[in-house]
Amino acid sequence: MHETADDIFDASRYALPIPALDGLKADKLSVSLTGTVDLDRTSVDDLELAEALRLGGNVELLVRASVAVKRFTHATRGDDQHVAYSATLRVTSLEAA
16 A cells, blocks of 8 residues: 555644634634723723823723624625624723733
């Protein structure tokens, strides 16, 4: 019996757990955030966070959220098909990092 390259190299060991539905693997993954967190105007930390929120600026935050929605979408463009997996998270709390 002769070994082939497929017998020597087991590619399944390197398979990534890409989300799939109905046998189709997602070619795009995305996460969106939604929700409102009220800040406490009597908290020094919250006031510092509010002051750091500048239009067009970047802020590093520690966000806690719950998973509100998970979904797959499918589209075809000519002969190509595209499968996207997305999750929407509802922010429940945040703090400056």
